[in-house]
Amino acid sequence: MRKVAVVGVGETKFSAAQEKTSVELFAEAAMEAITESNLKPKDVQALFLGNVLGDFSEGQGMVQVFAAENIGCRNIPANRYEGACASASMAVRDAFMWVASGFYDIVLAGGVERAAAMGTALATRTFAMSSDSRYEFPSGITFPALFAMLAHLYAARYGIPIDKLKEQMATVSVQSYHYGMFNPKAHLRKEVDVEAILKSFMVSTPLQLHDCCPFSDGAAALILASERAAKKLTNRPVYITGVGQASSGPLANQQDYLPRLQAREISSQQAYNMAGVKPKDIDVCELHDCFSIASLIAAEGLGFFEYGKSGEAWMKGEAAIGGKVAINPSGGLKSKGHPIGATGAGQVYEITKQLRGEVEPERQVDGAKIGMTDTLGGDGGTLVNMVLRCGW
Amino acid sequence: MEYKLAFKDYNEALKRNELLGLKCRECGTITVPPKMACRKCASLDMEVIKLMGKGKIQTFTTCNVASEGREDELPYIILLVELEEGAWIMGNLAGTDPTTASMELIGQKVRMAEGRVFPGDRYSAGEGTSPVFRIEA
Numbered sequence A: 001m002r003k004v005a006v007v008g009v010g011e012t013k014f015s016a017a018q019e020k021t022s023v024e025l026f027a028e029a030a031m032e033a034i035t036e037s038n039l040k041p042k043d044v045q046a047l048f049l050g051n052v053l054g055d056f057s058e059g060q061g062m063v064q065v066f067a068a069e070n071i072g073c074r075n076i077p078a079n080r081y082e083g084a085c086a087s088a089s090m091a092v093r094d095a096f097m098w099v100a101s102g103f104y105d106i107v108l109a110g111g112v113e114r115a116a117a118m119g120t121a122l123a124t125r126t127f128a129m130s131s132d133s134r135y136e137f138p139s140g141i142t143f144p145a146l147f148a149m150l151a152h153l154y155a156a157r158y159g160i161p162i163d164k165l166k167e168q169m170a171t172v173s174v175q176s177y178h179y180g181m182f183n184p185k186a187h188l189r190k191e192v193d194v195e196a197i198l199k200s201f202m203v204s205t206p207l208q209l210h211d212c213c214p215f216s217d218g219a220a221a222l223i224l225a226s227e228r229a230a231k232k233l234t235n236r237p238v239y240i241t242g243v244g245q246a247s248s249g250p251l252a253n254q255q256d257y258l259p260r261l262q263a264r265e266i267s268s269q270q271a272y273n274m275a276g277v278k279p280k281d282i283d284v285c286e287l288h289d290c291f292s293i294a295s296l297i298a299a300e301g302l303g304f305f306e307y308g309k310s311g312e313a314w315m316k317g318e319a320a321i322g323g324k325v326a327i328n329p330s331g332g333l334k335s336k337g338h339p340i341g342a343t344g345a346g347q348v349y350e351i352t353k354q355l356r357g358e359v360e361p362e363r364q365v366d367g368a369k370i371g372m373t374d375t376l377g378g379d380g381g382t383l384v385n386m387v388l389r390c391g392w
Numbered sequence B: 001m002e003y004k005l006a007f008k009d010y011n012e013a014l015k016r017n018e019l020l021g022l023k024c025r026e027c028g029t030i031t032v033p034p035k036m037a038c039r040k041c042a043s044l045d046m047e048v049i050k051l052m053g054k055g056k057i058q059t060f061t062t063c064n065v066a067s068e069g070r071e072d073e074l075p076y077i078i079l080l081v082e083l084e085e086g087a088w089i090m091g092n093l094a095g096t097d098p099t100t101a102s103m104e105l106i107g108q109k110v111r112m113a114e115g116r117v118f119p120g121d122r123y124s125a126g127e128g129t130s131p132v133f134r135i136e137a
Ligand SMILES: [Zn+2]
Pocket: B024, B025, B026, B027, B028, B029, B038, B039, B040, B041, B042, B043
């Protein structure tokens, strides 16, 4: 297998409902990545694109072929990936494998979504399509409801009084909002305190509005290149040194692990083993905080903190910049936003910028050498992890 | 290879307040909802059995935001129940006020009271049924 580097990245602002089409959004992110890589569209050999809801948000299936043609990548193979919120990470992982295998030298990977444009009712319905439609949707399951059930289960399993857990979860949101304040590409840019969080609308007990990420519009794109190609294009390649992906079935059938998510534990072990690193080696991690409780579960599944102890870690600043591991300095899904088909590529964008030392000083993890991404789709149905490392 | 307990038959039974599952002849595990392979050992050798519909609440939530077209159902309680036969299942809770549902629900014994039919919407392939539980007196 060959080494594979991220040589250029691009991202639109993540936002509330806006008027650009999915093709336009992705075109902007893609050209930023291609230009930053000192390449031209004709140099791109294949496109791997995450997109979940284009069929519903704009009646557009097969967005990948229109995106490829639109940016001048004529007639290249173009694949669409759908794994709910993990779609773009699946696309990046597959792109990685094709370059690693030697089949391609230069590929474009990323994702695009117009989730905000759909409005809350339709977005809630379509997000629920990633739960079991025949056996669990009849009960009225929604994306917040499933993480709400995990929150109650987490409190019961680890013997944490629910009020204490809610305070811990609020601390997670406070930190994410704080870093997002300094990220010009973030969707929600405001300081929010614990009191405001605990007063916000109750979406699905115990999760309140500020425990939940927003529906966002946005796109992100990366150019992946073989080591040889990368060395000609940049003196600051960021290598993808480990990848992992795993799946699980319906929520109730994950009974032996809940509130842990087995797919994450399998996927992250694959990524750690391949990269030859351990959780303690990770300087910065963008993890899947679709809900505040999801951050706690993720940080434990990735091995950063003991089971049931993540909330305390956040409260002690161990998940902040300067702590044990800097988690979500982009603002995470909570503040940066969650254009679901693009989210994973947005995480790789952030880690690449962090390792290059190119983000705003208020949220830069100084001297970061090794970063990680964690992207979850559905109710733990798909998990993708990546480890990235400075190549200079 | 024929599917042993298809959605249609499982769903028809649930509408009659009958919960069906599959018992593995190799490892004894109960698989519900039905699958081609045992959820534990992946054996295909399973027989259809009738489950008691009794169990214990593992977790719950009171949902205040619904999917498009299901707003009239709000607020409602969703549960994960551990059945006496060992499998977990998703369902709803009746007879308990959703607005006051609290952590005390966890661990309570419940019994299936009915199958509640979701008639389906423009996206779903017809109806589906949710097992509705009640706290055992
Ligand atoms: Zn078995």
